[in-house]
Amino acid sequence: xxxxxxxxxxxxxxxxxxxxxxxxxxxxxxxxxxxxxxxxxxxxxxxxxxxxxxxxxxxxxxxxxxxxxxxxxxxxxxxxxxxxxxxxxxxxxxxxxxxxxxxxxxxxxxxxxxxxxxxxxxxxxxxxxxxxxxxxxxxxxxxxxxxxxxxxxxxxxxxxxxxxxxxxxxxxxxxxxxxxxxxxxxxxxxxxxxxxxxxxxxxxxxxxxxxxxxxxxxxxxxxxxxxxxxxxxxxxxxxxxxxxxxxxxxxxxxxxxxxxxxxxxxxxxxxxxxxxxxxxxxxxxxxxxxxxxxxxxxxxxxxxxxxxxxxxxxxxxxxxxxxxxxxxxxxxxxxxxxxxxxxxxxxxxxxxxxxxxxxxxxxxxxxxxxxxxxxxxxxxxxxxxxxxxxxxxxxxxxxxxxxxxxxxxxxxxxxxxxxxxxxxxxxxxxxxxxxxxxxxxxxxxxxxxx
Numbered sequence: 404x405x406x407x408x409x410x411x412x413x414x415x416x417x418x419x420x421x422x423x424x425x426x427x428x429x430x431x432x433x434x435x436x437x438x439x440x441x442x443x444x445x446x447x448x449x450x451x452x453x454x455x456x457x458x459x460x461x462x463x464x465x466x467x468x469x470x471x472x473x474x475x476x477x478x479x480x481x482x483x484x485x486x487x488x489x490x491x492x493x494x495x496x497x498x499x500x501x502x503x504x505x506x507x508x509x510x511x512x513x514x515x516x517x518x519x520x521x522x523x524x525x526x527x528x529x530x531x532x533x534x535x536x537x538x539x540x541x542x543x544x545x546x547x548x549x550x551x552x553x554x555x556x557x558x559x560x561x562x563x564x565x566x567x568x569x570x571x572x573x574x575x576x577x578x579x580x581x582x583x584x585x586x587x588x589x590x591x592x593x594x595x596x597x598x599x600x601x602x603x604x605x606x607x608x609x610x611x612x613x614x615x616x617x618x619x620x621x622x623x624x625x626x627x628x629x630x631x632x633x634x635x636x637x638x639x640x641x642x643x644x645x646x647x648x649x650x651x652x653x654x655x656x657x658x659x660x661x662x663x664x665x666x667x668x669x670x671x672x673x674x675x676x677x678x679x680x681x682x683x684x685x686x687x688x689x690x691x692x693x694x695x696x697x698x699x700x701x702x703x704x705x706x707x708x709x710x711x712x713x714x715x716x717x718x719x720x721x722x723x724x725x726x727x728x729x730x731x732x733x734x735x736x737x738x739x740x741x742x743x744x745x746x747x748x749x750x751x752x753x754x755x756x757x758x759x760x761x762x763x764x765x766x767x768x769x770x771x772x773x774x775x776x777x778x779x780x781x782x783x784x785x786x787x788x789x790x791x792x793x794x795x796x797x798x799x800x801x802x803x804x805x806x807x808x809x810x811x812x813x814x815x816x817x818x819x820x821x822x823x824x825x826x827x828x829x830x831x832x833x834x835x836x837x838x839x840x841x842x843x844x845x846x847x848x849x850x851x852x853x
Contacts, residue, residue: 406720407432408506409473410444412484413463414773415787416696418444420482423712427722432476434469436462438781443773450476457783463487466494473503480504480719486785489695490517506719508621508673508694515670516692519564520602526678526689529666531659534681534688536604541585548585549578551603558606561585563592563599570595572639574606607688609839610681612636613648615663616703618714618726621673626728627660628703628711635827636840637750637848642820643827644699644739646706649798649836652685659687664728674718675700675711681840698741698787701771705737705794736798738805740824742772742789742812744780747823748852754782758816763808767794767801780817788819798836802828826851 407430410420417433421444424431433448438457445451452472455462462468464487473481481503483489489507496510507513516522520538527533536559537551552559552575561584563571571592575584585601593599611634619625632648633641663678677697680687700711709731717724744753756779762770772789774780780788791808795801809825830847832838838847 406430406480407449407476407478408716409434409469409476409478409481409503410448410484411463411469411481412487412489413439413442413784415771415790416484416486416698417442418447418773419712419771420484421447423710423716424482427713427716429716429720432472432478434463434472436783438783441778443775443778452476457781459487459783466497470497470501470503474501478503480506482506482716483695485695485698490693492517504719506674506715508619508676512670512672513694516676516694517565519562519566519691520600522692523689525670526662526666526692529669530662531666531678531689532687534604534607534690536602538602541601541603545582549581552578552581555603555605558608560604560606561588561601562604563588563596563601565596565598565600566592571601607681607683609841610683610688611648611838612641612679612840613651613682613687614677614679614697615660616675616677616697616700616711617663617667617672618675618711618718619667619672620718620724620726621671623668623671624726625664625667625672626726626731627664628707628709628731629660629733630656631697631699631702633699634838634840635833635843637843641699642741642843643824644702644741645798645801646702646737647733648682649736651682655685655687674715698790699739701769701790701792702737702739705769705792706733706735707731708734735794735796736801737792737794738798738801739790739792740805740809740828741787741820742791742814742824743786743820744788744817745786745820746818747820750820752782752786753818754780754786755817756780757814760814761811762789763791763811765808765811767804768792768808769794774814788814799834802834 409432430449432450433445434454454468488494492510492514495505498505558576561573573584573588589599614631616628630648631646633644635643677693679690769792793801793804
């Protein structure tokens with residue numbers, strides 16, 4: 404059967420999906436906003452459709468426009484990428500009802516795993532360790548609420564069940580902050596997600612962020628592709644990612660990997676997904692599951708040689724694929740640096756015209772990007788410009804290779820966080836792999852940039 408895939412995204416991930424489709428002999432439809440008419444992947448698509456003005460709400464988040472474009476071009480399936488509608492169960496459901504294959508898990512699974520309380524329950528059932536907390540309806544009575552929190556133990560995190568991207572969460576250190584923080588978080592969750600349900604978790608003070616990549620065939624088979632360490636973060640946003648995660652307890656790791664696979668088998672997970680953990684004191688604590696491709700997926704591809712985007716397409720379209728854990732071979736260490744269009748000190752976005760640039764290359768270096776000289780970076784979307792990925796036999800060598808790649812790379816006309824990556828990679832704490840999710844904000848930036 405001949406398939407036509409509509410790519411419902413933009414930028415780097417749209418180009419990545421386009422390349423995978425071409426390798427599999429699939430026809431492609433690229434949708435774009437008025438502000439994105441010069442995107443690179445549009446030049447390689449079989450068909451292109453403008454779906455609205457620059458505002459994401461009126462274009463990349465406009466379900467009616469995307470489904471109309473799919474119908475107009477007679478597409479068979481829709482590839483969501485990451486961000487925008489990728490984890491919207493309503494969008495997946497509308498695709499299904501409209502006769503288009505959503506390339507990802509079913510709307511039911513997205514809905515279940517997107518609700519953090521349901522996801523924690525399913526994870527715990529499969530043997531995954533969760534953060535101590537309270538998942539039930541919170542009592543209106545303040546004294547009862549205080550008893551619940553005291554049982555968990557301060558500090559705690561108040562989290563929106565529909566939260567994500569660092570929004571809808573607040574840390575509380577003592578009872579004097581509890582009730583006001585709860586009220587503010589509920590209102591914030593309502594405003595951001597249309598769902599004010601929150602839950603309570605013990606606050607893990609100084610963990611690392613470790614995640615497990617999984618692939619499921621939708622029929623009860625699943626495998627894992629190891630771990631990634633994404634501890635270098637600012638405001639819960641990842642900046643540098645690595646694979647595999649090093650210096651973790653081997654027994655806890657194997658138990659966690661096995662439990663992650665068991666969860667995906669149990670729910671008959673379809674496609675690729677990531678199960679995220681906080682890691683502290685040799686223990687893994689479940690945070691959430693992302694039911695989509697991750698920005699940092701290339702580091703996993705580099706150490707396994709396994710194409711995750713092609714796997715997404717093959718599984719969704721019923722093309723032949725065999726999931727065999729014994730065939731996954733891990734080799735070397737990979738690092739990814741996210742190059743953003745932003746001031747490296749203030750982190751303010753820096754849209755504008757790229758007047759000149761040079762991309763890195765060489766042995767063990769991968770460059771994923773949609774930008775080029777003469778491209779104008781619009782102010783309406785995420786500031787991600789490029790991902791530079793290096794692979795080497797050891798972490799130390801991967802860092803050195805990345806520094807070499809960053810020396811080659813430059814962009815003129817706009818500001819980027821290129822220099823921040825160079826400074827972090829030369830930092831002793833990072834080189835010794837001693838950083839946690841709090842290190843960049845609490846120690847590195849204050850000591851080096853203020």
